[in-house]
Amino acid sequence: RATRPALDALHAAGFLDENDHAALAAGHDFLRRLESRLRIVHDRSISELREDPVELDKLARRLGLRGARAGAALLDEYHARTRDIRRVYARFLPAPTG
Numbered sequence: 001r002a003t004r005p006a007l008d009a010l011h012a013a014g015f016l017d018e019n020d021h022a023a024l025a026a027g028h029d030f031l032r033r034l035e036s037r038l039r040i041v042h043d044r045s046i047s048e049l050r051e052d053p054v055e056l057d058k059l060a061r062r063l064g065l066r067g068a069r070a071g072a073a074l075l076d077e078y079h080a081r082t083r084d085i086r087r088v089y090a091r092f093l094p095a096p097t098g
Contacts, residue, residue, distance in 0.1 A: 003028050020091075023084040030081045034074075037062045051075065 004025060011021035035046040037059055050056075056071025065073050 016088075020088045023088055027081040027085040030077065033063060034059075034078065049078065 007016065007021060007024050007028065010016045011018070016024065031046060034049075038044050038046060038049065040062075053071050056074055058071075060070035060074035063074060067073070
């Protein structure tokens, strides 16, 4: 529950610029909503997101996405958000070695 206030404090203190703050905040909000729906519908965590088209479509509709490609759009957004988060993390945290 303290992630968003922590991101806001890092931004206010100048550790995160506007773009990094926006990427991390939006990614955090999206991933929390996604995990909440996964837990409600399938009693699974986000680490168990499956790429089954039927499941993705159902999950996408629960998140408010509509249309014939709702599941694919959800997966696209998931990949975009996690890529944005990794991009910010890579600038602040050293890559693992070994």
